[in-house]
Amino acid sequence: MNVDLLIKGAEIVDGSGAPAAAGDVAIAGDRIVAVGRVEGVRAKRVVNAAGHAVAPGFVDIHSHSDYHYLLSPLAESAVMQGVTCEIIGNCGYAAAPIWGPWLEDRAREYKRIHGLDLDWTTVAGYEARLKAIGVSVNYGVLMGHGTLRGSAMGGADRPAKPEELSAIVEAARRGMREGAVGLSTGLVYAPGCFADRDEVAAIARAVREEGGVLTSHMRSEGDGLLEAIEEIIGIAETAQIPLQISHLKTMHPRNWGKKARMFELIEGARARGVDVMCDRYPYTAANTGLAQVMPRWALEGSKDEQAARLANPATRARIREAILQETPRPERWDTIMISEVTLEKNRRYEGMRVGQAARLAGKEPVEFLLDMLHEERNNVDAIYFAMAEDNLREILRKDQLATLGAVAIGVSHEINNPLAVILGHLDLLARRFAADAEALQRIDRARTASRRIADMITHMSHITRLELSEQSPNLPPILDLRRSSATDPEPS
Numbered sequence: 001m002n003v004d005l006l007i008k009g010a011e012i013v014d015g016s017g018a019p020a021a022a023g024d025v026a027i028a029g030d031r032i033v034a035v036g037r038v039e040g041v042r043a044k045r046v047v048n049a050a051g052h053a054v055a056p057g058f059v060d061i062h063s064h065s066d067y068h069y070l071l072s073p074l075a076e077s078a079v080m081q082g083v084t085c086e087i088i089g090n091c092g093y094a095a096a097p098i099w100g101p102w103l104e105d106r107a108r109e110y111k112r113i114h115g116l117d118l119d120w121t122t123v124a125g126y127e128a129r130l131k132a133i134g135v136s137v138n139y140g141v142l143m144g145h146g147t148l149r150g151s152a153m154g155g156a157d158r159p160a161k162p163e164e165l166s167a168i169v170e171a172a173r174r175g176m177r178e179g180a181v182g183l184s185t186g187l188v189y190a191p192g193c194f195a196d197r198d199e200v201a202a203i204a205r206a207v208r209e210e211g212g213v214l215t216s217h218m219r220s221e222g223d224g225l226l227e228a229i230e231e232i233i234g235i236a237e238t239a240q241i242p243l244q245i246s247h248l249k250t251m252h253p254r255n256w257g258k259k260a261r262m263f264e265l266i267e268g269a270r271a272r273g274v275d276v277m278c279d280r281y282p283y284t285a286a287n288t289g290l291a292q293v294m295p296r297w298a299l300e301g302s303k304d305e306q307a308a309r310l311a312n313p314a315t316r317a318r319i320r321e322a323i324l325q326e327t328p329r330p331e332r333w334d335t336i337m338i339s340e341v342t343l344e345k346n347r348r349y350e351g352m353r354v355g356q357a358a359r360l361a362g363k364e365p366v367e368f369l370l371d372m373l374h375e376e377r378n379n380v381d382a383i384y385f386a387m388a389e390d391n392l393r394e395i396l397r398k399d400q401l402a403t404l405g406a407v408a409i410g411v412s413h414e415i416n417n418p419l420a421v422i423l424g425h426l427d428l429l430a431r432r433f434a435a436d437a438e439a440l441q442r443i444d445r446a447r448t449a450s451r452r453i454a455d456m457i458t459h460m461s462h463i464t465r466l467e468l469s470e471q472s473p474n475l476p477p478i479l480d481l482r483r484s485s486a487t488d489p490e491p492s
Contacts, residue, residue, distance in 0.1 A: 091184060169202060184217070249286065
């Protein structure tokens with residue numbers, strides 16, 4: 001038998017739950033053709049993996065790499081952590097299907113910020129673009145409810161008209177037939193937040209009929225948490241579709257006590273036959289747009305319409321008043337960190353809390369953030385420190401937890417060690433479960449395995465680059481994971 005790659009003498013962890021066993025792995029093209037004691041083969045390339053572990057690639061079921069693949073097709077921050085498959089299009093925001101006003105609006109922004117040309121409208125068109133540039137990981141595409149809604153009716157704050165809903169449903173059906181795996185919602189974000197339960201259920205039903213699943217960033221993870229769980233479970237029951245609740249959490253101290261009822265709602269649904277799971281990341285800060293501090297009505301419409309509201313003194317005053325009513329305590333601004341901006345003049349604020357940045361700018365916090373959002377056309381990412389350690393521990397112990405959630409967006413890491421994110425997560429978990437002997441044993445096993453595969457990932461990265469060198473000739477140097485140390489990924 002002729003093969004392209006033979007990995008010899010590895011400790012094979014096959015993902016089935018069986019104990020690790022010594023053996024070989026033979027690969028021909030993009031297929032594993034033999035596992036175990038492989039004899040009598042001729043290989044173009046042989047890797048001596050004695051003392052190292054080999055495992056199937058990890059699947060990141062909650063990724064936002066949709067457009068990052070176009071900017072960095074090697075997806076190194078995923079690959080260097082052992083992630084070989086990502087589920088993209090989460091939280092209602094997807095690359096396809098997209099058309100009409102939403103395509104026009106998004107195309108302008110991505111061209112301005114990243115220099116990208118968005119030249120597709122369908123799932124098939126998007127996947128053709130990815131295939132043309134060559135992406136190093138496998139992926140599954142979720143269609144975004146917010147993207148579908150915005151395409152059919154712009155950012156309007158109103159119920160969908162029958163013909164608009166029909167257009168959304170037909171686009172979703174076509175997307176499923178072109179290879180999408182399901183539908184995601186971001187019911188806390190515009191324009192998805194303007195949809196009612198019946199609209200989402202109608203789209204989800206069509207997706208289920210085509211064999212898809214529903215994932216949901218719910219309408220609230222804070223004050224309206226329990227109502228949001230009831231809503232999305234009700235939608236899944238109505239549509240009879242499998243449900244994945246994304247990054248389950250209790251935001252803000254006043255809502256930390258809701259966790260018991262939260263678990264009751266999910267476990268009750270599972271007991272009556274609803275196929276519902278959830279995921280969670282192992283830290284106590286959330287990442288989303290800074291514009292989320294504004295009232296929903298201020299986020300209606302296109303980027304131009306949103307910017308016009310901030311430029312209008314009377315409307316801006318209304319927005320400011322709404323923010324102050326929602327956030328009356330000034331110390332709240334020291335719990336929100338500015339993580340990414342698009343304009344060079346604002347780079348100095350990245351990594352600062354809003355309160356600190358406002359003091360540096362000589363402004364009151366709300367005035368500062370409204371000025372920044374106007375300048376950046378709402379394209380500001382932020383990290384919100386608002387969750388409880390005890391609640392995190394309890395969520396991570398639940399049987400219905402499908403995954404620890406996203407570990408990285410598929411972009412290049414030019415400094416530091418991407419694998420250190422995994423090792424850092426494990427160290428972080430070890431501190432949080434210090435009193436739980438069983439949990440510590442599991443974490444120690446995972447930490448040991450992660451460090452043992454570091455050498456293998458480094459070696460395989462060279463192979464990945466060789467395969468992609470014709471498409472991406474100007475690649476940064478390989479990081480040697482063996483010389484890197486783990487760092488704590490939790491924001492500070």
